[in-house]
Amino acid sequence: MGTHVSRTVAEGVAFMNLIDGRSVDALSGRRIDVACPSDGRVFASIPASAEADVDAAVAAARRAFENGPWSRMAPADRGRCLTRLGLLIERNAEELAALESRDTGKPVRQGRADVTATMRYYEFYGGAADKIHGDTIPFLDGYTAMTLREPHGVVAGIVPWNYPLQILARVAGAALAMGNTLVVKPAEDASLTAIRIAELALEAGFPAGVFNVLTGYGAEAGAALSAHPDIDYVTFTGSPPTGAAIQAAAARNNRGATMELGGKSPQIVFADADLDAALPVLVNAIIQNGGQTCSAGSRILIERPAYDRVATALAERFSALVAGPHDADLDLGALINARQKDRVAGMVAAAEQAGVEVLARGSVDHDAPKEGFYFAPVLFGAVDPALELAREEVFGPVLALFAFDDEADAIRLANATDYGLVAGVWTRDGARQHRVAKRVRAGQVFVNGYGAGGGIELPFGGFRKSGHGREKGFEALYDMSATKTVVFNHG
Ligand code: NAD
Numbered sequence: 001m002g003t004h005v006s007r008t009v010a011e012g013v014a015f016m017n018l019i020d021g022r023s024v025d026a027l028s029g030r031r032i033d034v035a036c037p038s039d040g041r042v043f044a045s046i047p048a049s050a051e052a053d054v055d056a057a058v059a060a061a062r063r064a065f066e067n068g069p070w071s072r073m074a075p076a077d078r079g080r081c082l083t084r085l086g087l088l089i090e091r092n093a094e095e096l097a098a099l100e101s102r103d104t105g106k107p108v109r110q111g112r113a114d115v116t117a118t119m120r121y122y123e124f125y126g127g128a129a130d131k132i133h134g135d136t137i138p139f140l141d142g143y144t145a146m147t148l149r150e151p152h153g154v155v156a157g158i159v160p161w162n163y164p165l166q167i168l169a170r171v172a173g174a175a176l177a178m179g180n181t182l183v184v185k186p187a188e189d190a191s192l193t194a195i196r197i198a199e200l201a202l203e204a205g206f207p208a209g210v211f212n213v214l215t216g217y218g219a220e221a222g223a224a225l226s227a228h229p230d231i232d233y234v235t236f237t238g239s240p241p242t243g244a245a246i247q248a249a250a251a252r253n254n255r256g257a258t259m260e261l262g263g264k265s266p267q268i269v270f271a272d273a274d275l276d277a278a279l280p281v282l283v284n285a286i287i288q289n290g291g292q293t294c295s296a297g298s299r300i301l302i303e304r305p306a307y308d309r310v311a312t313a314l315a316e317r318f319s320a321l322v323a324g325p326h327d328a329d330l331d332l333g334a335l336i337n338a339r340q341k342d343r344v345a346g347m348v349a350a351a352e353q354a355g356v357e358v359l360a361r362g363s364v365d366h367d368a369p370k371e372g373f374y375f376a377p378v379l380f381g382a383v384d385p386a387l388e389l390a391r392e393e394v395f396g397p398v399l400a401l402f403a404f405d406d407e408a409d410a411i412r413l414a415n416a417t418d419y420g421l422v423a424g425v426w427t428r429d430g431a432r433q434h435r436v437a438k439r440v441r442a443g444q445v446f447v448n449g450y451g452a453g454g455g456i457e458l459p460f461g462g463f464r465k466s467g468h469g470r471e472k473g474f475e476a477l478y479d480m481s482a483t484k485t486v487v488f489n490h491g
Contacts, residue, residue, distance in 0.1 A: 015046045015191070017053065017215060018198040020060035021208025026216070027052045032188055037105030037334040038325040040371030046191045049216035054183075054224040057212040061154040061181040062230055064209030071151055071179040079129030082177060084204035085197075086122035089115065092200065096193055100165055101326040103192045105334035105373065106289055108326055118169040118197075120456045125173030125477075132178070132477050142491050147483040151179035152256070153232035155480065156225045158218075158246060159194070160238040161187035161336050162292040162395075167237050168194050170456075172211065174476035175235070183212045183231070185222050187238075189336050191215040218242065229253050233480070236260070237294065240465050258469030258479050260461060262294040262393045263421030266414040267450060268404075268436060271306040273426035275313065277448065283317050285424070285452045287377055290323070290332045291397040292340070295422040295444070295452045295460075298394060299383075300401050301413050307403045311359055311381055314401070318379040321362030323397075325372065330365060332397055334373040341373040344396030348378050351389040357381045359401070391417045407432060415441045420463030424450040443470070 014031065016023035025031075026047035034044040047053070065071055070078070089096060093115045101111035134147035157171040164186055175182050186194035191213075198213040214221060222242075226234055227249040234250045236243055237260040250257045267282055269275075285297030302310045324330040335341045352358065362377035377397035383390050389400050404410040414423060423442040427433055437445040443461045444451075451458070459475035461467060469479045 011043050013044045015044055015195050015215070017047050017049060017057070018195055018202075018211075018213045019053070019057045020212065021202055026050065027056075032215070032217070034103065034192065036102050037336055038102075038327070038372045039369040040373070043102070044192060046188070046195075046215040049214040049221040051224040053214050053216070054221060054228060057183045057214050058154060058225075058228050058230050060209040061183050061212055064207060065151075065153050065181040068207050068209060070181060070207055070210050073179070075130035075179075078177060078179060079126045081126070081201075081205050082122045082129065082173060083126030085201050085206070086119045086126060088200045088204055089119045089122065089197070093119070096165065096196060099196060100193050101333070103190045104161060104164065104336060105326050107329045107333045109329050110289060110333070111326070114163060114165045117456060118165040121166070121169035121173040124456050125177040128474060128477060129177040132474070132481075134483060137485075139487070142489060144488045144490065145485065147485050149178070149481045150484045151481055153180060154230060155180040155182050156228070156231045156234045157182060157184040158222050158226060158234070158236045158238070159184060159186050161190035162289060162294070164190040165193045165197070168197060170471050170476065171235050172197075174471065174480045176206075176210065178477055178481040180233070180480060181210045183214065183225060185214060185216065185225050188215065188217050222246075223249065226250055227252065231255060233257070235469070235471075243467065258461075258471065259467035260294060260469075260471060261465060261467040262395070263296075263419040263462060263466045264299060264391060264393055264417040265295055265297050265419070265422040265424075265442065266299040266301050266440075267297045267424035268301045268410045268414055268426065268440070269303065269306065269310055270410075270427035270429070270432065271303040272428045273306070274428065274448070275306075275310065278426045279313050279317065281424075281450050282314065283321075285450045286399045287321060287332050287397050288452050290335055290375070291377075292336060292395050293452045297422070297424055297450055297452060298399060299390065300399065301404050301410055302401060303410070304403045304405055307401075311401055314399070315360035315379055318360035318362055318377055318399070321377045321397075322365050323362065323374045323376060324365030324368045328365065328367075331362070332377065335375050335396060336373065338373055340395065341375055344375050344394055344398065347389060347392070347394050347396075348398060351380055351383075351387060354384070354387055356383055356387065356389065362397070385413060385416050393419070407436065411436060411439045418465040421466040422446070422450075422452070
């Protein structure tokens with residue numbers, strides 16, 4: 001397998017779907033050009049799959065689930081496949097990091113970090129596959145009752161372009177460890193590594209039809225996949241409107257779904273915080289991956305006595321930030337595409353028009369190709385919590401600062417958006433750490449630290465508009481399975 005993918009991605013390479021263990025083009029033969037965000041140049045193409053391709057992939061996954069050895073295999077053997085995939089990823093780390101960086105525009109350093117996390121996901125879920133079990137339940141005299149953990153069946157994964165390798169890994173790792181089979185539709189802007197991973201999965205010994213990847217547009221291939229009547233469960237990461245469309249499609253078939261829909265995550269900085277420790281983390285949590293991170297720390301709430309100090313220090317760091325080509329490995333790369341750059345620029349312009357003060361701007365490297373989708377980071381001060389900038393995900397390197405008066409005010413502001421994904425709390429006061437962690441609405445809270453996207457072992461997911469269901473860690477295994485209660489009457 002994989003003869004069409006050269007190690008260095010030769011120019012013009014035509015990537016293929018991977019369905020039922022075979023590399024195949026879309027039945028229509030239509031293709032989508034793949035451009036590098038760093039220079040806008042087309043360097044590859046992917047199939048523009050449609051309903052008929054989705055039918056073929058779902059049928060392959062169904063056959064593999066019902067007839068194949070996968071769902072009946074000893075969990076330890078399934079785990080071994082996942083662990084072997086992790087090892088193959090480690091062996092191909094440089095190739096995967098280069099491909100991911102070129103496809104998304106992210107600095108190679110970030111591509112490497114993504115590959116390491118990806119390898120860890122398969123290793124973690126490989127190890128977990130035989131460690132999850134049901135319960136026995138005390139019941140009536142003469143009965144024995146127990147629960148079995150069963151896979152859903154065929155899982156559809158629709159994944160975004162910001163962390164293609166990592167998000168695929170958290171979906172595939174948990175779904176496959178539980179014995180499901182999988183059909184993945186990566187984002188049309190970043191599909192290349194998903195295809196490569198599905199090839200490596202075959203090499204790792206996954207039976208044909210267990211790990212299928214088909215590429216294409218969201219409105220076409222994605223919509224057909226989420227509406228397919230033979231899908232048992234859908235998992236999606238991306239924007240809230242697309243999440244709503246996918247849930248509506250799944251609801252028409254009465255299927256369950258996990259939704260990870262982004263956030264407007266706050267970091268709360270109290271005046272007693274260790275600022276030397278906090279500052280680099282505050283900056284990194286918004287510039288990592290160019291701010292295109294669902295759990296980006298995009299709002300910083302600062303206790304009023306410390307506001308000027310923190311704002312000045314952040315402004316100094318922001319002014320020094322430079323965006324440039326992925327292989328130049330600067331602070332941040334290009335944004336994913338022209339549409340995303342326009343969206344970020346539009347939200348920044350709207351905030352400026354509303355009179356929000358720009359405290360600092362980073363820059364774009366002079367040598368960066370003009371055709372690349374670069375956006376210089378922006379730091380906004382004293383933002384009005386009613387503005388769009390304060391409430392909506394920008395998904396770019398744009399940070400908004402707010403001042404608060406006391407703990408109650410901080411919690412009110414932190415919870416003032418419709419999202420609830422991640423929060424950071426910076427204070428030396430132990431009792432306050434516990435109080436705030438409990439009251440802030442977020443699926444993850446970091447105290448004196450922040451992990452934008454990090455932590456394979458840590459359950460992750462949102463409240464309200466950030467979505468529902470949990471990924472990562474052991475909890476993802478529960479989402480990717482269901483209990484079956486079995487009751488024996490033995491008199
Ligand atoms: P999107 O949510 O539309 O796309 C994500 C995935 O969904 C892609 O694979 C896409 O092909 C697919 N998709 C799109 N429409 C679909 C449909 N009708 N049915 C099924 N699948 C469909 O994201 P986008 O348009 O690329 O980006 C827009 C905004 O979404 C960004 O500005 C950002 O705010 C947000 N976003 C969030 C995340 C996240 O990790 N939470 C990731 C990407 C984008």
